[in-house]
Amino acid sequence: MRLYRHLFKLFFFGLILNSLLFFAQEKPYWKEIQEFKKIDQTNGIPKKPIxxxxxxxxxxxxxxSNYFPGKTIVNRAFGGSRLLDLNNYTDELLDPYKPKQIIIYCGENDVAMDNPTAAEVFERFKTFFGKIRAKYPKVPVAYVSIKYSPSREKFWPIVTQVNTMIESYLKTQKRTDYIDITKVMNDADGKVRTDIFLGDMLHMKPEGYQLWAKVMAPYLK
Structure with a gap:
């Protein structure tokens, strides 16, 4: 009887362990985070990167890195992520790198995917910023404004609100910058240039990144 109970306990705990592993692997962007860890183990982590x-x-x-010669940059962005996801993986994204500066581009997917209010997206940003400050009180933080992607034109009003709220907030915080890439992406008439976007009208061609680099360069430490 004891043997059966022991076997049952082992079976039961095995089910729990398998379930935990399954859900861990199914957690959004878990695989991407593990890939970052593999890259760091293989290549090492540079000292005080951006x-x-x-x-x-x-x-x-x-x-x-080619756009900013002389700068040591580690890119740990993952496609499709929201500020919610950055909050979920704060430790994994921040702890290993001991950066000299942190630059954020996130929020566009929050607006497009979750149907939140501008205030809700802003609160997600404040949460992430607070987590950064808890780990790195003196590290400069810069936020790149949410771009006006042509394929997401219906979200532009809330994009404007979120950008404005984040910009105003960062003005009240030390060692922060708000990097506005809006104007540089517009044509002479003030309309968003579609020629710098790929066919999906969401992601950019190299020409778009060249424009971003010109605006961002003065802010890089």
Whole structure:
């Protein structure tokens, strides 16, 4: 009888362990985070890099270091991510790198995917910023404004609200910058240039990143 109970306990705990492993692996972007860990183990972590975090507009900037010669940049953005996801993986994204500066591009997917209010997106940003400050009180933090992607034009009003709220908030915080990439992406008539976007009208061509680099360069430490 004791043997059966023992076997049952082992079976029961095995089910629990398998369930935990399954849900851990199914957690959104778990695989991407594990890939970052593998890269760090293979290549090592440079000393005091500029750390990029956020969503696909940074993820797809795979040659970002070429745009900023002399700067040591670690790109840990993952496509599709929201500020919610950055909050879920704060430790994994921030702890290993001991950065000299953190640059964020995130919030566009929050607006487009979750149907939140501007205030809700802003609160997600404040939460992430608070977590950064808890770990790195003196590290400069810069936020790149949410771009006006043509494929997401219906969200532009809330994008404007979120950008305005984040910009105003960062003005009240020390060692922060708000990097506005809005004007540089517009044509002479003040309309968003579609020629700098890929066919999905969401992600950018190299020409778009060249414009971003010009605006961002003065802010990089």
């Amino acid at each position: 750390l990029l975090v956020g969503s696909s507009s940074f993820t797809k900037w795979t040659d970002v």
